[in-house]
Every structure is written in C-alpha cells, then in structure tokens.
Amino acid sequence: MKELSRITEAFSESVIREMTRICDAAGGYNLSQGFPDFESPELIKQAAIDAINQEKNQYPVTFGEPELREAISKKASWYNNIKCDPETDITVTCGATEAMIATLKAIINPGDEIIVFEPFYENYGPDGILSGAKPRFVSLNPPDWDLDLTGLESAFNMNTKAIIINTPNNPTGKVFSKSELGEIAKLCIKWDVFAITDEIYEHILYDGTKHVSIASLPSMQDRTITINSISKTYSVTGWRVGWAIANKIVTERIRKVHDFLTVGAPTPFQHAAVVAMDFEESYYLDLNDHYNKARSFLFDLLERTGFSPSLPEGSYYIMTDVSSLMEWFSVDNDVAFSRKLIELTGVATVPGSSFYSDPLKGKHQVRFTFCKNWDTLHAVEKALKKLSF
Ligand code: GLN
Numbered sequence: 306m307k308e309l310s311r312i313t314e315a316f317s318e319s320v321i322r323e324m325t326r327i328c329d330a331a332g333g334y335n336l337s338q339g340f341p342d343f344e345s346p347e348l349i350k351q352a353a354i355d356a357i358n359q360e361k362n363q364y365p366v367t368f369g370e371p372e373l374r375e376a377i378s379k380k381a382s383w384y385n386n387i388k389c390d391p392e393t394d395i396t397v398t399c400g401a402t403e404a405m406i407a408t409l410k411a412i413i414n415p416g417d418e419i420i421v422f423e424p425f426y427e428n429y430g431p432d433g434i435l436s437g438a439k440p441r442f443v444s445l446n447p448p449d450w451d452l453d454l455t456g457l458e459s460a461f462n463m464n465t466k467a468i469i470i471n472t473p474n475n476p477t478g479k480v481f482s483k484s485e486l487g488e489i490a491k492l493c494i495k496w497d498v499f500a501i502t503d504e505i506y507e508h509i510l511y512d513g514t515k516h517v518s519i520a521s522l523p524s525m526q527d528r529t530i531t532i533n534s535i536s537k538t539y540s541v542t543g544w545r546v547g548w549a550i551a552n553k554i555v556t557e558r559i560r561k562v563h564d565f566l567t568v569g570a571p572t573p574f575q576h577a578a579v580v581a582m583d584f585e586e587s588y589y590l591d592l593n594d595h596y597n598k599a600r601s602f603l604f605d606l607l608e609r610t611g612f613s614p615s616l617p618e619g620s621y622y623i624m625t626d627v628s629s630l631m632e633w634f635s636v637d638n639d640v641a642f643s644r645k646l647i648e649l650t651g652v653a654t655v656p657g658s659s660f661y662s663d664p665l666k667g668k669h670q671v672r673f674t675f676c677k678n679w680d681t682l683h684a685v686e687k688a689l690k691k692l693s694f
Contacts, residue, residue, distance in 0.1 A: 316431055320659035324643065328653035334685045336603075336673045337643075337653040339475065339621060340542040343678040346588070349539060352580040356573035365569040368560045369397025369548065373575045376582040377533075377548055384507070386521035387531060393553040396560050399570045401505050401534040401547040402428060404559075407566060408501055408530045408549055409436035409467075411558035417466035419501075420457075424624070424660035424667065426475045426503070438466065442662050447624065447670075448615045450479040454488055461492050467499040468492075470519060473506035476624050476660050476672040478617020480510065483517045490522045499555075500529045505547075506620035508538045508589050509596050514618045520550070527552045530559075537621075537676075538592070539581040544574040596621055599675040602682055607673065610689045614673075621676040624657065628669045630692075638668050646671075650688040 324337035335342070369377075374391035381387040389395060398404040405428065409419070413436040421429050423442040433440040441460045444453060468489065472481040481489075493500050500519050507516045520529035534547030547570070549559050600617065607614045607625055614625035627642050634645045639656035647653050657670025675682065 312434060315434060319427060321427060321655050324653050324655055327644075327647060331647050331651060331653075333647050333651035333653050334677075334681055334688060335653050336675070336677065336685060337655045339537075339674045339676055341540040341676045341678075342681055343540070345540045346581070346584075348584075349541065349577045349581045353544075353573050353577035356576035361572045361576050363572065365397070365572040365575055367564045367569050369395060369570070370572065370575045370579075372579045373397055373546075373582075376579045377550070380582050381531070381550060385504075385516075385518040385531065387518055387526065387550060389550050390553075394556050395548055395550055396556055396563050397546065397548045397570050397575060398563055399545040399547065399567045400536060401503055401532050403545075403563065403567060403570075404532040404534070404547045404549040405429070405469075405501070405503060406432050406435060407559050407562040408532065408551070408555075409433070409438060410562045411555065412499060413438045413466060416464060418462070418464045419466060420460045420468040420498075422470070422474075423662060424476055424657070424670075425469070426471055427659050429469055429471075430662070439464075440662070441465075444666075445474075445477060445479060447477075447626065448613075450474070450477040450615070452481070452485050452488070457489070458492065461496045461498065463496075465496055465498050467501050470500060470502040472502065472504060473509060473516065473617075473619025475506065475620050476622045476655070476657075478615065478620050478622055478624070480514045480516065480619040481519075483515075483522075486517055486519045486522060490519060490525050493528055494524055498528070500525065501532065502529060503532045505532070505534050505537050507533065508592060509621055510593065510619045511597055511600060512618065516619070530555060535578045535581055538589075539578075539584075540592075540676075541574075541581075544571065544577070546570045546574050546578050596676070599677070599682060603673060603675040603685075606686055606689060610692055621674055623673045623675065624670055625673065626669050627671055631669070639671055643671055650691050652685055652688050 328335045374395045378391040419438040530551040536542040612625040614623045643656045654671040657667030658664035661667040
C-alpha cells in the first residue's frame with residue numbers, strides 16, 4: 306500500500322468519542338460526551354416528521370433553506386445584536402463542526418497562524434492541521450480561566466490570520482466578558498485579524514452572566530465569522546444543523562467549501578430548526594433552569610467526593626483538578642485516572658489532556674458534563690459513593 310496522507314497521520318482518535326464507546330461497552334454513565342440523554346422538544350420532533358411527510362427529502366439549497374436563513378438572521382438580530390442578510394451572509398452547514406472547518410478552509414493560506422485559547426475543544430486542533438494553519442496557543446488559567454492579556458498580545462503578529470473564540474467555553478465553562486472581548490477586538494483591529502467565534506452554548510448561562518457576541522462590538526461585524534448550531538440549544542446534537550454568519554465576500558468562499566464538502570445539511574431538520582428558532586422565551590428559561598440545577602448538583606457532588614472542580618459560568622461542562630485523588634487511584638495521569646474511574650464507578654469523563662496541545666498540561670484534570678437527566682445524575686451520585694474513604 307502506498308503511503309497515506311501525512312496530514313492525517315498525526316491525528317489521534319477523538320478522545321471524547323472514544324470515551325463514549327468505552328462507557329457504552331462498560332454499560333456506564335456517560336458524563337464524557339456533551340449530548341443530552343433527555344427527550345428533545347416534542348414540537349420540533351413533530352416538525353421534522355412533518356417535513357419528511359411533506360416530501361422535504363431532497364437536497365436543500367446548498368447554503369441553507371431560505372426559511373432557515375431568514376430565521377437565523379432574525380434570531381441573530383434579537384439575541385446577538387448582529388444584523389445580517391440571509392441572502393448573502395449566512396451558510397447553513399452540517400453542524401458547527403463543519404462551519405468551523407469550512408471557515409478555516411475558506412480563509413487560510415500556507416504560513417497563516419491562528420490563535421487558540423487553551424484548553425480548547427479538541428476539534429480545533431485537527432481543524433488547524435486540516436486547514437494548514439499554524440496554531441499559537443494562549444493559556445486560560447484555572448481555577449478562574451482568566452484571560453492573560455499580555456500573553457494574548459504577544460501571540461499576535463503579521464502572520465496572524467484569525468483568532469478562535471469559544472464563548473461560553475467548552476471545556477472550562479468560562480464566559481468571555483464584554484470587556485475581555487473588547488480587548489480581543491482591539492487586537493483583531495490592530496493586526497487586521499478575523500475573529501472566528503463558536504457560540505453554540507450561548508443560551509446556557511448561570512448566575513445572571515450575559516452572552517456577548519464579539520461581532521456586535523464596534524468595527525467587528527465585518528471581520529467576524531459567528532458560528533452556531535441548534536445542537537445544544539434545542540438538544541438535538543444528532544441532527545447536524547449549524548451555520549456560519551460572515552460578510553458577503555467571506556460567505557461566498559465558505560459556501561464554496563461547504564458545497565463541495567457536504568452539499569447541504571439534512572433538509573427535514575433544517576425545516577424543523579425553523580420551528581425551534583421561533584420558540585418562546587419560556588423554552589430558554591426552562592432549559593437554563595434544568596442546567597442550573599444540574600450544575601449545582603454535580604459541582605457539590607464532585608466537591609464532596611474529593612475533586613477540586615471549577616464552577617462554570619456557562620456551557621454544560623465542569624473541569625476539575627483530580628490531583629488529590631490520583632494517589633488513592635494509584636495513577637499518575639488523567640487518562641489512567643479516567644479509565645480507573647469507569648472501572649471503579651462506571652462514570653465516564655474526558656481526560657484533561659485532550660484539551661491541550663501539550664498533554665502534560667492537562668495531566669491533573671478531567672472534564673465532566675452534566676447535560677443529563679435526573680435519573681442519570683442520581684445514579685452517578687450513587688456510583689461515586691463507591692469512592693468514599
Ligand atoms: N461538543 C461535545 C463535547 O465536547 C460533543 C463533541 C462531539 O463529539 N462532537 O463533548
């Protein structure tokens with residue numbers, strides 16, 4: 306066999322998805338991969354079924370069904386304070402995952418650098434490699450995940466093409482404040498850099514924290530690509546409907562990449578997404594209420610069990626230090642810790658190293674998700690009692 310692609314040779318398997326498989330094989334409790342195990346909203350399930358029965362089963366308009374682009378534009382206006390033209394500024398993609406890689410493919414040239422906050426959602430690593438960008442990592446430091454402005458400033462240079470922001474953040478739960486985003490915006494303007502912002506957890510916020518879209522800050526709309534999806538907000542991670550909002554010229558390029566990569570996101574689910582995006586405010590309040598309670602429950606449980614968790618301001622993850630449990634587990638790194646935790650309790654997490662460029666940096670951390678129903682969370686409480694000492 307001839308040599309396979311050198312680019313993909315360096316990829317490891319997605320640790321998040323691997324943990325799900327290990328968990329399923331062990332019949333455990335999946336607090337690793339961030340997908341809800343409760344029912345998706347009835348109304349949109351019915352809307353998807355109706356769309357199929359109405360024969361909306363063929364290719365969509367490649368860059369998104371007009372009704373959905375209209376709904377995205379409306380929501381971006383009321384929730385994100387972003388004005389965009391559905392005809393020219395929106396590309397509907399197969400989830401935020403495709404929106405990110407299509408965006409990078411659309412703007413990156415050899416030698417370009419991208420700035421990525423670390424720890425980062427594991428896809429951004431391979432996304433950088435696939436697009437040919439050279440990543441520069443800027444650390445967010447536990448337990449508060451504060452932004453180190455000096456470190457950020459020194460990451461910008463003439464070769465910087467874009468900065469990737471993820472707020473609310475996976476895996477840390479950090480929500481970037483308006484003033485932090487303002488500082489990032491100043492640097493983007495100074496160095497003529499794109500902001501690529503993944504905002505899929507924008508409705509999952511705690512303690513009165515507000516979500517701010519960097520595209521809404523002065524002089525930023527034209528240089529920002531705002532990525533989002535219905536996965537987390539409407540609890541339908543398997544539907545694969547996401548989008549990118551960008552200026553007309555960037556959108557033209559993203560649409561071309563998207564068209565040749567996937568042609569389109571599933572047509573019936575695009576039509577169901579239109580219904581989702583018209584939900585009343587009470588839907589979002591109920592979602593937040595569940596996640597608020599689940600966050601407190603898991604945070605208290607982890608503290609009681611001997612972990613040292615960081616309280617998230619948004620999203621549905623808790624990063625925790627596990628140093629104090631490692632000796633008792635007879636392990637010296639996060640991967641061994643996660644495996645042992647499944648073995649002892651059936652509870653699956655994601656090893657911290659999968660969120661860092663240098664695995665050593667995540668050696669003492671694991672990530673739990675709490676986007677689960679109460680039966681699962683209570684079962685986890687019972688399972689973790691096995692660790693009482
Ligand atoms: N975003 C989710 C997580 O971080 C799911 C990732 C995935 O498998 N696509 O767990």
